[in-house]
Amino acid sequence: MHVDEAISSRKSVRRFLPTPVSADVVRHILEVAARAPSGNNVQPWRVYVVGGECRDKLCGAIVEAASGDPDRHQPEYAYYPTSWFEPCLERRRRCGFGLYAALGIARDDKDARQRQMLRNYTFFDAPVGLIVTLDRRLNTGSFMDVGMFIQNILVAARAQGLHTCAQAAFAWFHKIAREHLPMAASEMLLCGIALGHEDPEAPENAFITERADLSEFASFHGCDVTARSDAA
Structure with missing residues (x-):
């Protein structure tokens, strides 16, 4: 699979088949993903692969905790802003509404x-789960490194015909x-x-979020974006 196809066909799959994934394939995906760039080659990521009884x-333990008293559990970093703003707020709403509409779940x-x-x-019933961690003694830049590593996992999985x-x-x-886990x-x-x-x-897998047009997030300075080389 060409890398462009792997990237463009990546999506968030929320229902998986029970078809097994071999440890060799998972190992290959992680070995490829580990080529992600990182500042000073720190390679700050760590991954726990879970399957079978361990998974x-x-x-089961997390579902029980999330069903019983979820407010007792809080993340160790802030993923989302405390105050939403546009256009992020509208994108978030469309994502949530679109997913539940695909599932036939009413807002109320x-x-x-x-x-x-x-x-x-x-x-989401996937036979393999990965838990990704970062050493808390590192700084904000390492979050970018791990983000690139995670993206590599998602793309490398597509190259193997898998989804994530x-x-x-x-x-x-x-x-x-x-x-x-240790x-x-x-x-x-x-x-x-x-x-x-x-x-x-699965209807939820037919839901694919849109992406903003290039003109909304990129601007070009000192280069002619209308000209394309023969190799492009």
Whole structure:
């Protein structure tokens, strides 16, 4: 798969088939992803790959915690702003409304929304889950490094014919994860990643978020953007 196709066909899949993914394929994806750039080659990421009984126990414990007293659990970093603003607010709303519309869940159906939210913690039924951490002693720049590493995982997975869903939702339950994984005290849980084969019949997988036009986020200075070389 050409890298352009891998990037453009990447999407957040929220229902996976039970089809197994071999450890060799996961190992290959991570080895490729580790070529991500990082400042001074620090390579600040760490990954815990969970499957089988380990995955089931971790997911069960987090679902129980999220169902019982979720407010007791908070992430160790702020993913979203405390005060939303445009155009981010409208994009967020369209994302949420679009997903629930695809699932046929009404805006006032709190129970159905909660059930869908809890599916995050089963990795949306994917047979393989990844837990990504960062050493808290590092600084903000390392978040960028890990972000590039995570993107590499998502793209490398597509090159293997697989799909993913990056899930910050796991960051809220780092205390539960520590009970099941050998995470050092210095490690901060950043996100989970569901990895597997897409269920093509699932309506939620047909929902794909739009992207802003190039003119909305990029400006060109001192170069002629109308000219294209023969190689372009």
